[in-house]
Amino acid sequence: MQDIKIQNLCKAYGEKQVLNNFSAIFGYGKITCIMGKSGAGKTTLFRILMNLEKQDSGTIIGLQNKKIRAVFQEDRLCEELDVISNIRLVNAKNDKKTVQNALCKMGITENKLVSTLSGGMKRRVSILRALMSEFDVLFLDEPLKGLDKDTKQLVLHEMKGYFQNKTVIMITHEIEEAEFFGGKIVGIEV
Template sequence: MPLKAENITKCFGETTVLEDFSHEFADGAVTVIMGASGCGKSTLLAVLMGIMPPDSGTVTGNDTRLSAVFQEDRLCENLTVLSNIRLVLGKKAGREMLISELAEVGLEGCAEKPVRELSGGMKRRTALLRALLAEYDVLFLDEPFKGLDEDTKRTVMEYTKRMTEGKTVILVTHDREEAEFFGGELIELQKNA
């Protein structure tokens, strides 16, 4: 069952962030949601994931296995990089495999480091790797490459594209270059006055 939003409206006080939003997201493909800051991209993602109830409207098809990179990293600061990923994947995720995947996103040598000791960009890559390695039917990516320098961003974007081929991905970004790189359907949200 594809992920489908019907007539979603979400307000915060007097401000209407989403108004009558409807869309059926393509299965096995990337959908990019773009728009200026404050136009409701992250709110839409939260509503689609089911972690924020809409004021009106319905979301169907989100009762499957979900994975996500949230607006914030949402990592356990006192756990190591490896433990943060294992928290989601469980013990079945082999150490060697994880270390080799960490190297793919430039986190070689960081496996045993507590997350609190990492830079912002490293944390972001840890959160992204956790989401990519988890088992999922729909993957939500909320600005997954923010805080990365250009070279690292390119490497990580290529890795992400490779890992998500043929999968249902909803990517939120304000960067047109990112949107074009991932292709797929593009939804441009407008900021409500």
């Protein structure tokens, strides 16, 4: 397994240059936090790394044949499915009991339809879906956005348990979150 190396990444939308010669190394099996102002290109960087968009120029090494998973800025859950089914949709190897236990640890005790959940609950389901999928590299785009202080602490502790020897890259605006994981912090500027 190798580090993820990004060299001179550029991306523009029309006249607007979003990423300008961005370079970074994300260590294999490490947690890296990306911080920067809104509009600095953090989400665009993630989209390029997840192969949802193409860069204008620059190279990315170390993501080939890797199982990439993500917590998006939005929940992106199947509203018509219940909580357990949403999590099992991305990894059927998880049996219902295991998912139920993991949900309890996240403070979700009932297997309701996602459409009936509160915003905070949906967020936690979205996080757990990514954590319980099999992944080599996990991208987290402001995963704790919208959660209250206590729930944030609960989720942060739970997340840490899934991060052992995994490459995790997280976008956050909160320095406390970055410090909690104790990994490298990468700044991104326009």
